[in-house]
Amino acid sequence: MYVCICNAVTDRAVREAAAQGVSCVGELTMRTGCGGGCGACVELAEQILQESASPSANGRMGVAIAA
Numbered sequence: 001m002y003v004c005i006c007n008a009v010t011d012r013a014v015r016e017a018a019a020q021g022v023s024c025v026g027e028l029t030m031r032t033g034c035g036g037g038c039g040a041c042v043e044l045a046e047q048i049l050q051e052s053a054s055p056s057a058n059g060r061m062g063v064a065i066a067a
Contacts, residue, residue, distance in 0.1 A: 003044050006037025014045055018052035025049070 001011050009032045022028050029035040035042045
């Protein structure tokens with residue numbers, strides 16, 4: 001699905017960017033152009049980035065480290 005129509009950025013591209021360490025829309029815009037046009041996609045792009053960063057999204061669980 002297209003997230004950013006202005007720059008033809010898909011949800012897959014946003015998830016791939018997140019997997020490569022992109023954590024905010026500013027970085028995403030620099031890498032993909034997403035959010036660099038009309039701005040209507042920013043909220044959805046942020047949501048996808050957050051979901052991609054959550055432990056349940058990639059199957060990993062957090063591990064508590066004792067002090």
